[in-house]
Amino acid sequence: MTVHLELPAIYQFPPLFTRQPNKSIRNKQIETWINIILTNCEQCKIWTITKQGDMKIIDPDTQQVTTFNIFHNTEIDRSCSPIFINEIWQMMQKQGQLLNRDGKDLKISTDSDELQTDEEFYILWKSLELWANEILDWFERTTQLNKVVTFYEIVSSEDNFNESFYSMPEPLLYQILKILVKRGRATMLKENSKYVAIKVI
Amino acid sequence: MTVHLELPAIYQFPPLFTRQPNKSIRNKQIETWINIILTNCEQCKIWTITKQGDMKIIDPDTQQVTTFNIFHNTEIDRSCSPIFINEIWQMMQKQGQLLNRDGKDLKISTDSDELQTDEEFYILWKSLELWANEILDWFERTTQLNKVVTFYEIVSSEDNFNESFYSMPEPLLYQILKILVKRGRATMLKENSKYVAIKVI
Amino acid sequence: MKKFGVAAFEDDERVYNETLKQFDKQTEQLTEQLGIFQEKLVEFANRHNEEIKSNPEFRSKFLHMCNTIGIDPLNLYVGRDKHLFTVNDFIYELSIKIIQICRNTKDLNGGLISFDELLNTYFKTLNITEGDLVEAIDLVSTLDGGFEILKIKGTKILRSVPNELTNDQTKILEVCSIMGYASVSLLRVNLKWSKVRCKSVLDEMVTSGILWIDSQTHQKEMLFWDPAWIAKSLSN
């Protein structure tokens, strides 16, 4: 396991990995899982997770990438079943903590076969609304209003290294910025029929 | 397969040969194996079995020897793994149904893959105590008390053809007779520093 | 081996062993005599059925003796119309026997036993019909102990554990009733289930002791066997 993950003690509790039959206990169990996922993603700035639970962790020093499956605890040799994992995704989606890449609702069916291994979700440890507010705040704070700013600048400029949204994937940023457009605070600009920049007013 | 073995229907059940992951099933599975082994050994008067499960069956008419591995069902092409076989031996030893040649506890390690092919066990379809009683009874019944009787006579004399212990290997007999010595009922006699006879009082 | 009244002889092992030996010897002889005696008693019961029935005192003593020497009471019934006590004793006795069989085989079959197995393995010599079984099980089910008759592809199964089978589990048992086993690929082809669903239901059935695994197939795929196959293979 990588050095960057700080997992709570309950992560070593074998029943965490079995879908509990008692419904109110299961709700707590799912809540526990969501906390584990959000806390870790936030701490390690992990923006995406695969449908199976794989997360890519980048060592800040060496830039080395480790893949870690949150739903498989190798130490105690326990895994969550795909059916239970889906239940967790569904709850996270309902609570706005998970976003499909295209911004559409997930089609999570326990009966759908052939999990596409490349299927990835965005993990929202802050809600889309909250992100939108933070970015709006940044525009105002850095006096970027009425200027065209590229998506790339927002999430990848070294000036923004200490901003909470630094390193955010651009498609996720796009979903967040759409909220500003909807609020009438911004317009987006295309290049080669793809949105690449924004002007906040 | 030889004509002498009467194996139960479950012997044709393929999963019998795979170590079952479910613990209660596995207990039942091991119990079933022990029953099969003891029943067959008793019926065919088989005294020894190798660590791999090889039993020598002697045709009573032709005296021809066939080797049969109880843990390998050629008909359905299934075998028990060495690890699982060891689990069966361990249980049999615990229940006093298996004896090492030297009378010492088996050193059955689940790790060691190098099974010594010549290693053989005695199968006790009756407990050592019970055998001791039967032999003591024979001494009394045939008025051999206070006489020196060789091990050979006991298990190989044609007079004893119908005794349950006829054809018993002498080292096993020695282990049984030791119980009579311990009870203070007998003394054993050596020849060339090897015990070969007994006097029951 | 079980000890008989150990304490009384503890100080004198020799006396104890003497006794034990004597006992073994007697046991052997007795077993033989007992066998003959049992046969005679059953014969007697059948011949003097009416007399035994009409004298409660005698009947009580007679049946106690039978029980003490280990005669299966079901052997005392020549038929449903000839019985030693009330009309229903036969069916009560059968109910008890069924309860005992279910408890003894639970670890082998997870609490599911087919009528075939009951009739062909346990009641083979007793001339008991499927109707008798149904009647006896109906009686047992009034005790609310989780006993229930299921139907898998037209075959009757007795469930003696309170865990009800899910629809998915029942479908798997239907597949097993044909081949003896199920596997992920068999289920995918026949039931059009996803891999995930197949695997999770099969695993669940192993956990609850209903299916046994077989990892030695040539297809390199794990097979999940229904132990009901064992009795079935006997009748084929």
Place this chain on the structure above:
Amino acid sequence: LNKQPQSNLIIDRDKFSNQDLFLDEIAREIYDFAMIEFKDNEINNNVLIPLVDFYAMYNKAMRIGTGLISPQELKDACQRFPKLGLDDLKLIKLNKRILCLATTNSFDFIQKEILKILTKDGGLDVLKITQTLNEMANDTEKTDNDETVKRQNAAWTVSIIGEILQSCIDNGILVIDEQMSGVYYFKNNF
């Protein structure tokens, strides 16, 4: 369980012209039988047994020769306990599905014992829990000076402990770790 029944406990159906009186009598017999049968081999005299198993046990031990009783008669007889002032035993339904014969506090008692075991040692399966309970029962067993031969233990069965565990899951006290090797129980930590 093939104990010789005590002579005062045998009720012959033929001696009763009235079904009602017969049921009253066997109710007393059943009560005595259960209390004697479990008296010193269950922890602190607790009885908890599925009526199905009790049916087989009682008929086998007591009623051979005096006419077996039917399941319905057993159930009816047990329902008469309160009316007859037999207050230590009653019928309870475990998990809304298994009818049991039980002493008043047996369920709570065993639940507490199980919880004690799992607090000390999490992750045991039903076999191990049952075994531990029975070992505890043996330790606390009174040894009469006269009766040096220990009685065969009519111990807790795996099936009844399984039912109690199920109920502990339903009420959220315990959680499970389900593996192919079996189900392992833990005290709820969520």
